[in-house]
Every structure is written in C-alpha cells, then in structure tokens.
Amino acid sequence: MSAVENAVLLCQSCGEETDHRLAYAGRLLVVTECRHCGHTIVRDVRARYLADLKQRVATKPVRMLRRFVRHPVGFTSSLPRTTMRKPSELLDEVRLVWGSRRA
Template sequence: MRNIERASLLCRKCGEEATHELTYAGNLLAHTTCCNCGHASHRDVSKRYARDLERRVRAKPRRMLRSFRRHPLAYSLTVVRGLTTKPVDIWHEINLATHGKSKRSARQQCRSESRRSDTAL
C-alpha cells in the first residue's frame, strides 16, 4: 500500500493554499508536510494503528480467498511477490506509526516531485 498522497490544503504556518504530502500509516493519517514552506504536523497514531493493523490482518485471509476465486492465475503470480514485500511494507508502517519516520521524508518527496515537474515544462 502506498502511504504518501498529495493534496492542496491551506497551510497553518505560511497561510497559503499549497500542495501537502499526506503520509499514512496503514489507513491512518500520520502526518502532513507543506511542500511550500516545509511545515510538518505530526499525529500520534500508535494506539489506533495497532487496532487498524489487527483489523486488516484478520480480514487478509478473506481478501486473499476472494482474489483467488476471481482470478486464480493472477493471484498465484502476485502472491509470491506479496509474501516477499508485505513484511517490509508492514515494518515501514509500524516505524511510521510509532516513531513518525518513513522511508523518505515527505519534504524530500516534495522537492523531487517539483524538480520533475520543472523539467517536464
């Protein structure tokens, strides 16, 4: 699951409507970062994250069975990849929920995205 989304929001620090990076730990918003001024707002989601993760883990077998019934061949090809990558994804989610750290800071993400859009013009 991708955990960084972009949205245009009003920044509390610079007072301008700017692109913000919204970083999620599972289904919970962990923090936002303004791409204009770099102001970050962190939320403590560690307790709620544990309940969210438990709910998702309980539902996983049902979702896997549904996927297998709908597309057996595609499921068999993707299940191997999922078994190797999902533990790493969960580790990063837990790290983000408990320590507020992601693989790459949202501010770095904003900078690289703005450079790409500048070169595309």
C-alpha cells in the same frame, strides 16, 4: 502498507493553498507536511494503528480468498512477489507510526 500521497491543501502556517505530502500507515494519516513552508503536523496514532492492524490481519484471509476467486491467475502469479514485499511494507508502517511519536 505505508503510503505517501500528495495533495493541494490550505496550509495552517503559511495560509496558502500549496502541495502537501501526506504519509499514511495503513488507513491512518500520520504526517502532513507543507511543501511550501515545511510546516509539519504529526499525529500520534499508535493506539488506533494497533487496532487497525489487528482488524487488517483478522480479515486478510477473507480478502485473499475473495481476490483469488475474482482473479485466480493474477492472484497466483503475484503471490511470490507480494509475500516477499509484505514484511518490509509492514516494517515501514511500524517505523512511521512509532517514529512519529518522537517528532
């Protein structure tokens, strides 16, 4: 899943501790942007992303089974919504990773 987090970090460019926007694709940090000066660091994580995605897909059945065993009602009730949302989340991740190489 592609996620955006906020954190207070020391900016390389302006030298101040400011809010930063961190964009993740799965478990990989792709973009870091300073909210104060706009300085952006983009990482090319395409090769690592493919390896991470392969591992996530391979372990998904086990993770789903574990979640079902722990919370069968919650898992079953959330499955339709999750099934509908996952393709767009994956597409957002791919756009972030492959779009970052142009930056």
